[in-house]
Structure formats: structure tokens, C-alpha cells
Amino acid sequence: MKTSIATVSISGDLREKLAAIAAAGFDGVEIFEQDFLAFDGTPAEVGRMVRDHGLAITLFQPFRDFEGLPEPQRSRAFDRAERKFDLMQELGTDLMLVCSNVSPAALGGIDRAAADFRELGERAGKRGLRVGYEALAWGRHIGDHRDAWEIVRRADHPAIGLILDSFHTLARGIDVDTIRAIPGDRIFIVQLADAPKMTMDLLSWSRHYRNMPGQGDLPVVDFMRAVAATGYVGPLSLEIFNDQFRGGSPRSIAVDGRRSLVNLMDQVRRSEPAIAIDVPAMPEPVRVEGVAFVEFAANEEEAGALGSLLMTMGFAPHARHRNKEVVLWRQGTADDGINIVINTEHEGFAHSSYLVHGTNAYAFGIKVGDADATVARARALGAEPFEQKHGPGELAIPAIRGVGGGVIYFIDDRTNHVWDIEFEPLPQAPQTGQAVGLVGIDHVAQTMNYEEMLTWILFYTAIFRMEKSPMVDVVDPGGLVRSQVVASTDGAVRLTLNGAENHKTLAGHFIAESFGSSVQHLAFRTDDIFASAAAMAERGFRALEISPNYYDDLAARFGIQPELLDQLRTHNILYDRDDGGEYFQVYSTNYSEGFFFEIVERRGGYRGYGAANAPFRIAAQKRQLRPPGLPRS
Ligand SMILES: O=C(O)c1ccc(O)c(O)c1
Numbered sequence: 001m002k003t004s005i006a007t008v009s010i011s012g013d014l015r016e017k018l019a020a021i022a023a024a025g026f027d028g029v030e031i032f033e034q035d036f037l038a039f040d041g042t043p044a045e046v047g048r049m050v051r052d053h054g055l056a057i058t059l060f061q062p063f064r065d066f067e068g069l070p071e072p073q074r075s076r077a078f079d080r081a082e083r084k085f086d087l088m089q090e091l092g093t094d095l096m097l098v099c100s101n102v103s104p105a106a107l108g109g110i111d112r113a114a115a116d117f118r119e120l121g122e123r124a125g126k127r128g129l130r131v132g133y134e135a136l137a138w139g140r141h142i143g144d145h146r147d148a149w150e151i152v153r154r155a156d157h158p159a160i161g162l163i164l165d166s167f168h169t170l171a172r173g174i175d176v177d178t179i180r181a182i183p184g185d186r187i188f189i190v191q192l193a194d195a196p197k198m199t200m201d202l203l204s205w206s207r208h209y210r211n212m213p214g215q216g217d218l219p220v221v222d223f224m225r226a227v228a229a230t231g232y233v234g235p236l237s238l239e240i241f242n243d244q245f246r247g248g249s250p251r252s253i254a255v256d257g258r259r260s261l262v263n264l265m266d267q268v269r270r271s272e273p274a275i276a277i278d279v280p281a282m283p284e285p286v287r288v289e290g291v292a293f294v295e296f297a298a299n300e301e302e303a304g305a306l307g308s309l310l311m312t313m314g315f316a317p318h319a320r321h322r323n324k325e326v327v328l329w330r331q332g333t334a335d336d337g338i339n340i341v342i343n344t345e346h347e348g349f350a351h352s353s354y355l356v357h358g359t360n361a362y363a364f365g366i367k368v369g370d371a372d373a374t375v376a377r378a379r380a381l382g383a384e385p386f387e388q389k390h391g392p393g394e395l396a397i398p399a400i401r402g403v404g405g406g407v408i409y410f411i412d413d414r415t416n417h418v419w420d421i422e423f424e425p426l427p428q429a430p431q432t433g434q435a436v437g438l439v440g441i442d443h444v445a446q447t448m449n450y451e452e453m454l455t456w457i458l459f460y461t462a463i464f465r466m467e468k469s470p471m472v473d474v475v476d477p478g479g480l481v482r483s484q485v486v487a488s489t490d491g492a493v494r495l496t497l498n499g500a501e502n503h504k505t506l507a508g509h510f511i512a513e514s515f516g517s518s519v520q521h522l523a524f525r526t527d528d529i530f531a532s533a534a535a536m537a538e539r540g541f542r543a544l545e546i547s548p549n550y551y552d553d554l555a556a557r558f559g560i561q562p563e564l565l566d567q568l569r570t571h572n573i574l575y576d577r578d579d580g581g582e583y584f585q586v587y588s589t590n591y592s593e594g595f596f597f598e599i600v601e602r603r604g605g606y607r608g609y610g611a612a613n614a615p616f617r618i619a620a621q622k623r624q625l626r627p628p629g630l631p632r633s
């Protein structure tokens with residue numbers, strides 16, 4: 001599999017783009033004419049720079065408004081093409097993209113266009129060059145790959161071929177199986193892009209909102225399966241016009257791009273077993289079975305405060321690490337309980353994380369069938385493995401780096417006895433640590449800058465068998481926060497990703513104060529929210545106080561019985577309902593700079609996360625964070 005990416009897809013000047021593209025492991029680049037024009041070196045220098053990075057130039061593009069013109073524009077278009085051929089030869093590439101004509105002067109006519117391409121093919125062929133024709137979804141007469149293919153077919157010249165671009169085909173909803181009738185050797189290059197579903201004109205959608213395969217909502221896998229069926233074995237080239245990527249980090253966008261292609265072809269191989277697909281072998285997408293533990297890094301003092309808060313939620317210190325300053329807090333049983341680890345070591349990764357971010361949930365463990373296979377898949381997809389030296393008798397638990405440089409551990413049958421092996425039980429103190437009926441981790445919420453969200457959505461959905469849900473807007477008085485969930489279909493692992501657009505939101509404040517993306521809240525599940533809330537109150541739990549106005553509105557919205565409403569109000573419980581069932585939520589007050597806990601009960605098949613309640617929760621949290629009259633310095 002040869003991978004390529006258009007220079008427009010990445011931010012920076014040409015030098016930065018090429019360095020990032022090469023570092024991410026691509027084989028080639030499409031040189032976008034704009035990037036070349038803005039650069040102050042000669043075409044030969046650009047060509048050398050590309051090759052010095054170990055890259056090939058897979059394509060020069062775009063050449064616009066060529067086919068089907070009347071004279072004298074027609075002759076001028078050929079003259080323009082000859083000058084671009086000169087440039088291509090200096091650059092050192094043999095393939096040019098002609099996109100379908102959008103000019104009002106274009107006359108149309110399949111045979112007229114075919115004749116133009118035959119002549120262009122003659123001229124290109126003499127120089128050893130090739131030309132590919134791409135239907136822009138908004139082309140004046142040609143906006144469908146089937147019509148572009150008919151022109152290429154009738155041009156009947158070896159130097160003229162077809163260029164497919166998943167966006168143009170999928171944005172117009174064209175049946176991808178029509179691609180299966182095209183001979184693979186007549187497809188000169190395949191461009192790939194995804195996009196979120198939106199209603200807007202095709203041109204604006206394409207020029208501003210494309211994203212990497214797997215980041216959007218288009219069936220790019222189906223498109224690529226059809227391409228693979230043609231026998232096409234040429235480069236797979238990302239062409240992503242995205243306003244956010246233009247201002248993003250060149251390195252991380254390039255890494256995302258390469259990951260998206262490897263994941264795409266892995267999916268194609270698994271769904272088209274009869275077709276040979278040239279993609280590195282890797283374990284299948286990993287089934288996640290639950291959150292095994294969440295680990296905090298803290299200093300002793302803050303660990304004490306965190307422990308006190310955990311006690312009010314029914315947790316008890318359960319065991320101490322044999323060699324390290326690490327304590328396991330637990331509620332429930334070894335097999336079925338919730339494990340919270342507090343690490344106050346003065347060296348190692350947790351300590352570094354504490355020094356950078358303050359007390360934070362820097363790591364969590366996911367239960368999987370085979371931890372080594374999980375890391376193998378993650379590595380094949382460009383994830384960074386995490387290793388730390390471990391003492392005698394300690395288990396090597398496979399891990400990778402995740403959001404904000406945090407760690408994701410993988411626990412399988414080989415390591416799930418880590419608590420018995422590395423920890424010694426603590427004497428139980430029954431008066432402090434009685435369970436309050438929390439039975440599991442419902443979700444882990446990670447907060448990040450909005451620009452990072454697509455990176456992590458792709459990360460999780462490529463490595464794991466997890467699906468992404470539609471993005472929802474959460475209104476914070478300080479701005480919008482976008483929230484998107486990745487979860488296994490059985491709900492065993494649910495991660496909510498929150499993207500902050502500024503630092504005036506609670507999420508943004510958290511990122512600023514904790515110096516980066518991190519876990520911002522943990523939601524525990526109960527089967528009886530009222531019993532849990534009452535038991536927690538008895539243990540001194542202070543629930544986040546919700547405005548009385550919220551409950552008046554709730555009564556109006558859902559027609560809730562007064563007795564139930566009273567109970568909700570008494571315990572500061574938020575309520576939501578969907579087609580499947582009901583949802584109850586109660587929040588802790590903020591811990592430190594905006595970290596908090598949530599207790600939830602799902603009744604029936606409720607699938608959401610109470611997004612409708614988020615503005616009221618956030619307003620209450622902000623009241624706590626910045627009491628009126630006491631502005632933070
Ligand atoms: O938006 C455009 O003009 C444009 C140009 C070249 C392409 O390959 C393409 O897909 C779109």
C-alpha cells in the first residue's frame with residue numbers, strides 16, 4: 001500500500017508540511033499548486049526537497065477549466081497545460097490532475113471533452129507524462145465519476161486516466177458499486193476524504209469540512225471496497241480541505257492521516273477477504289470489556305482530600321502496593337467492583353504527570369481479551385506504546401499513551417490478579433468505608449481542546465470496537481463545548497470527549513488550570529439513585545446544588561409527579577428521559593480546578609448522558625468555582 005497526502009491537507013509552509021508528512025510515514029505527496037506558488041524555491045528545488053524527505057510526488061494538481069471550451073479559450077487552455085507540463089518535469093512528477101470544468105464558457109458534450117483529452121494525452125504522452133480526470137461534484141457539466149469515466153474511455157489514450165475522489169462520489173450519494181465496472185489500470189490515482197453529514201452546498205462542504213476517513217459520516221469503507229474490487233493498486237492519497245487542519249499541528253494531522261489510511265485498508269481487507277489488500281497485518285479491532293481501574297497521580301495532601309471525597313461516595317482504602325506509594329480504593333467485590341488507584345510516588349511517570357498537571361486521573365485500565373494484541377494493533381495504527389520499569393515481582397501491564405499524554409493500560413486474564421500480586425490488603429475500617437451501592441464506572445469524561453477531538457475519536461474507533469455518536473453542543477455560559485461519545489455497543493466502556501473552544505467555559509478553565517487535556521470527570525453507576533444519594537449524604541457527601549428553577553421547569557417539561565420531584569430536589573438529582581428510558585444524575589462539588597464525580601442511574605434503555613442538563617450543572621459548578629464577589633486572581 002502506497003500512501004500519499006495532498007499538501008493542502010496540512011498547515012505550515014511547504015517545508016513544515018513535508019517534514020511532518022515524511023515523519024508520519026507517508027510514501028508520497030500531492031503538490032497542490034498554491035503551496036508551490038507560495039514557496040520561494042524553484043520547481044527543481046521543491047522536487048529535491050520532496051525526494052530528500054524520502055517522498056515521491058504522486059500528483060501535481062489542480063489544473064482547472066480545461067475540457068469542452070470554444071476557441072479561443074480552448075487553445076489557451078492547451079498552452080496553459082504545456083506550461084504546467086514544463087513545471088511537472090522540473091518538479092519530477094508524471095501525473096497531473098484535471099478537475100472537471102466549472103466555467104460558464106464550458107460547452108459540454110462527452111465527445112467534445114473526450115477529443116480534448118485525446119489531444120492532451122498526445123501532448124502529455126510525448127513527454128512521458130500522464131493526465132487524470134476528476135469529476136468535481138459541482139462541475140458545470142461533469143459532476144459524476146461515471147460521466148468522467150465515459151470521457152476517459154472515449155478519449156482512449158494511454159496517457160489519459162480517471163481520478164476518483166471519495167468526497168465527490170459520496171457527497172452526491174452516487175452508488176459506489178458503479179466503480180466496480182471500471183478497469184483498475186485506468187484509474188490513475190484515488191483521493192480519499194471523509195466529511196461530517198451537513199446540509200450545505202457541495203462546494204463549501206468540500207472546501208471547508210472534509211476530514212480523515214473514519215472521522216466523518218461518509219461510507220468511505222464502502223467506496224474503498226469498490227475501488228479495491230477494480231484491481232487498483234496505485235497510491236491512496238488523502239486530500240483534506242479543512243479549515244481547522246489548516247491551523248492545526250502539522251505533525252498530529254499527518255499522524256492522524258496515516259492512521260486513517262491504515263485503519264481504512266484494514267477494514268477493507270476484513271470486509272473483502274477475497275481481494276488481496278496490501279496492508280500490514282495486525283490484530284482485529286479490540287473488544288473492550290470494561291474499565292478495570294482509574295488511577296490518580298497526587299501528592300500526599302491532595303491524596304488525603306481525594307480519599308475523603310471517595311469515602312463519602314462509599315469507597316474504602318482496600319490495599320497498598322508492596323513497593324510503591326500507591327493505594328487501591330475499592331467499592332464492591334474484586335471481580336465486580338470499582339477500583340480507584342491513588343499514586344503518590346515521588347518518581348516515575350505518575351509523579352511527572354502530577355508535577356505538570358497537579359492531581360489528575362492520568363491513567364485508566366481497560367479490560368480486554370488479549371492485552372499484547374491490543375498494543376500490537378495500537379502500534380500498527382501509530383499509537384505510542386508506554387513502558388515503565390517495574391520492580392521485582394511486579395507485572396508488566398501493556399499500555400499506550402492516550403489523551404493529554406495520559407496512559408491507557410490493558411488488563412487481561414494474565415494481569416487481572418495484579419491487585420493480589422502487587423498489593424497487600426489493608427485492615428478494613430467498616431465505619432468509614434461502607435458501600436453506597438455504586439456498582440461500576442458508567443463513563444469516563446475526557447476534556448480537550450476542540451481541535452483535538454477528531455484525533456481522539458479516530459484513535460479510539462480505529463483501535464477498539466467502539467462507535468462514535470453524533471456530536472452534541474453543550475451550552476456553557478462562557479461558550480460552547482462540543483461533546484461526543486465513543487462507546488462499545490454493549491456500553492461496557494463509554495468515553496465522553498468534551499472539546500472546549502475557549503478557556504471561559506468550565507471545560508476550558510479545567511484545561512488551562514491543569515495544563516492540558518485530561519480526565520475531567522468520572523461517572524459511577526448505581527441501580528438505585530435515591531438510596532445511593534441518601535447513603536452518601538449520611539457519609540458527608542456534598543452534592544452540587546442545583547437551582548430550584550431547574551425543578552420547576554422539570555415538572556413542566558416531563559409532567560413529573562410531585563413526590564418524585566421532591567425527592568429529586570432534596571438530593572439535587574438531575575433528570576432526563578428519552579425513547580428508551582430515564583436517567584438520573586447527581587454531581588459532586590468540584591475537586592481542585594474543575595474535576596468532579598457523577599453518580600448516575602439508567603432506567604430502561606436510556607442511551608444518552610443527560611446533555612440537556614449540562615447547562616444547569618455547569619452553571620452550578622461555576623457558581624462554586626467562582627463565588628460572586630470573589631473573582632479569581
Ligand atoms: O475544490 C476544488 O477546487 C478541488 C480541486 C481539486 C480536487 O482534487 C478536488 O477534489 C477539489
Ligand SMILES: [Mg+2]
Nearest residue numbers: 134165191239
Ligand atoms: Mg480531489
